[in-house]
Amino acid sequence: MPNTGRPSRDCHLCRQRRVKCDLARPACQRCIKYGAQCPGYRDQQELVFRNADPTAVKKRQKRQPLSQIQSPGTSETSSSSSSSSSSTADPAPLPVLKVTPNGEYVFDTSADLFLIDGGHCHAPTLSRPVFEHWTVHSVPIILNVYSNLDFVKNMYRDFADDGPLVWAAHLFSRTYVTNLQYPTSLYRDAHQETQRELSTYLGKTLSLVSEALKTPEGALRDDILATVWLLTNYELLVGSLSRTETLSPWHLHARGLYSILKARGTAPLYTNHGRMAFWPAFSMVQIQALVSNTECPPESEEWLNAIKASLQGHPGDGLGVAISAFIVKVCSVQARIFSLLRRRDFPAASREYPDLFDQLRTAEKEFEDWLESNPVGNHVLEVYAISLYHSAIVKAYRGIELLINFLTHYPPCQVPLEQLKEDRECCFRMAQDAAQSILEGVPRVLGPLSSGKEKSPKDVFDALRVIWPLIAVYVMSICRPEQRLAAEGLLFYIGRELGVRQALNTYPDQLTLPQEATEPLGV
Template sequence: MVNTGKPSRGCYMCRARRIKCDEGKPGCMRCQKSKRICPGYRDAFELKLRDESKSTKKKLNRRVHDHPNVTVINNRRDGLPETSPTFSSSSAMVSHSRNSSMSSVASRSHGYTTEVTHRHHSFTAGHMTTPLSQQASCYFLANFVLVPEAGTMRGYLDFVIPLLKQRNPPQALVLAFSAVTLAALGTRPNSKALLPTADLWYLKALKEINLALQNPKTASTDSTLASVMMMASFEQLTPSRMKVGGWSSHIDGAVAVMKSRTLEQWRTPVGKELFIAVRAHMTVHCIANSKPINPGVEWMGVIADDPIVQTFAAANLKMAQLRADNDRTTTLKVRSAENIEKVLKLLRRAESLDKQYLEWIKALPPGWQINTVAWIDGEVPDLSNSVVHPGRIDAYGEMWMAYKYNIVRGCRIFIWTTILRCVAWLGNMGDYRLTPEYTTASQICRSLIEDIVASVPYFFGWNRSIDPAMADRSNFACGEHDPTTVKPLAGIFSMWPIFAAASSDFASPSQRIFLRGRLKHIAEMMGINQALIMFQVWFASDLALSTTNKTRPNLYTPPSILLASVCL
């Protein structure tokens, strides 16, 4: 007998746990008290009782047969549409088909289980609502996929477009793209109900990627490598939902795929873009975690068409190795002649690399010029929620340029931290803050932090509708170009330099409050949850340091840069 009772309006979590929900907004208190993330509520349309008997489906199929131009999407029990996700770029509409035999998948996160009975909108003949998969695809392409101008390489994740335009794109790529697009849509405020389904797509994509990696014919293809990079993007958006360190594991996986590829695969346009993209992500990952560069890949073997990108990559690779050697060398306990020579060599390498970054900046073309457009006088109320900090405000030609500038600034802060650690080690327990190197480092690092702080209003669209100089002229893969809008990609581009600046001992208290507030904004309003873990790691470490400083003076410890090794 069919149950015609009143459908529950409770959240997905309470319904799965079979307990009464208080239906609080935006999330129920039961989830909050049990320290779970409330996944949200079903749409009002889903609460309506619908006749889904076989006879009704036969009638619907006959109507579709009579009207072949109408698309029907029937949700399966796992919440995935049976038809493929479609996305549109500026020049084409691409369709992807997907068939899966998996009957049940459960996603476990933060102590709860999302059952495979999660459902979304049902689109029937005559219903003009855009399919959810297409909404997610368009949203992701319009907010995260940056298309470079002709003759430049100022793109981001744009390698996925030609791969998805293939006649029959591989299953792993389609599922990985579906997972990350729905995650991007679901991390927006008031859209959290989509995340359980994004987790299901993620698990299905992982299964297909593992199958592709086990097949010698597909293990090293462009599509397989792109699928792994899509999984890394998923972890940037929702790292806490699946596992800690997920982003790192996917970057390591991409490096492993690269080691099995041939030179011929790197010579194609898509192959070159993939190489440069993986190299860029891997380098930031290694710098953040003081991890040595994997020697199994000739990282400078593929020459970027843009010399700015090539020289930038060369310096960053040296930076990553310097970070790794710094942790090994400046922790040596025996002050032997051999160890002293090692520390001196590390010091000279750091000074040389700092000069290399300065030369990179000097060689930039006029289009990279930074313009100061405003100055904020006096105090700013509620710094933690403000877009501006007292001082100057800078504008850039494109968001991609501002991102590269800030990466250099963050790296130079790390370089001077390395220099001071070397000076402290060589000083034989003397107060390193009395040395000339500390005075120089203080001046340079404070200036670098001010530069990062001055760039933040540009990333977050301050005064953009009034001042044309603050407009973002970036070109995204989908949607109308509006230079006044703020894209979530700005959060990805700005969070790591913000974290580096906020973690520096040379940042002022007001700068820390301001930058910490921006990390929280990136996580809560832009949907980049990796920034939230950075915020939590920084806050916990800052609290620990403040507690330590109350008990003993910190006279002989060189300045610390608290890295997000836990979350990255």
């Protein structure tokens, strides 16, 4: 008996169980929910060509060929004459690809799709739309976003299976598309459905990563390192960096990157491939140290020395090593400062202040001397690296300012009040100069977007790289009001136009500190 109804596109198991399938690729969510392995879907040819009984075949054979069908209102003469000239007719446009609200891609069949047969153009109408689930495009979106990172491209080339990288791609891409498609709000049902879908992808990704890390070779796998790094970027898309608790997802993933780098050791850093995998992860680890006012990992110096030893023939890593070494010193200084402030230890703060201030100024001069001997260009990656350096400057001098404010309330302080006032003015000047450099560098990355250029997923990566420097300017009260206002405008643009929610969820510069650190005496 012929199948006279519309053929089902559900997976084999859902059709067998007679339940509705969500058509997700590579595996439907219903199968995942019930812990079953999704057997896949029918071949597209099977959906188009179906067996029929001999009677139906004879009926089709009696039908008039498409080339002999006359248009309404035309004669046989005009029909025959037009058929001879149809071979030179220009074909109509192909169907337009549209996206349905549930995330499926469908071809609009309102336009005619021409088929060439023996020199004649025919215009059959498609019997139904051609659907394709959005997950087919999640990996291409990721490759477009990170088109400047060979590390990511190599990962998806070498690990193009149903592993954690693929599920992380579904998670990141779905979040990115949702943020752009619904910039302010979602219908309640659509929002709930999206959240359920994202929860499934996140759970699957974390499960595969956890399972891999239980094996001895798990931490050595490049795809695991890349997956956890993608998870930190996903958290920026949803804006979790605004939550500074130690158990917030972004901080957990950043510490996970450190654990993986620690387990990998220095051996990979002597190879070009190993350094390509190291830098994105280590950059996120250092940002986490800056955000949380803690020291960088104790292995940082060992890692950077290993890269220095292999720099011959790879001068491009020199800037990264110099900036990373500076950030290591900044994080050490700020961690000591905030420890003193939280303990309200006035005597220790008075003793350590000269050394802390001198360490920061020395580290800054060492980097400036290196930069003078190794000038950098205006490449986007170099602009980002310098912006990260300037954000560390802003953060460091904000810490020194808080320590100076604190010491103004301690009469026995061994540093004279006039010297503290002078140092405080220096902190404001250095931080505000660095903030201005950040603001002037951002248009080199985002400038083409504001000029009306069509936005593409690869613009998201540029936005993710400048978001922390802009946040540093926006939340630090040591910067001038007009600088903070400019940073706020750029963050709002990134959040609304590029779908990076972190730009709209910046955390305020409000730390649990003694009142003396925020209100200086006699200044």
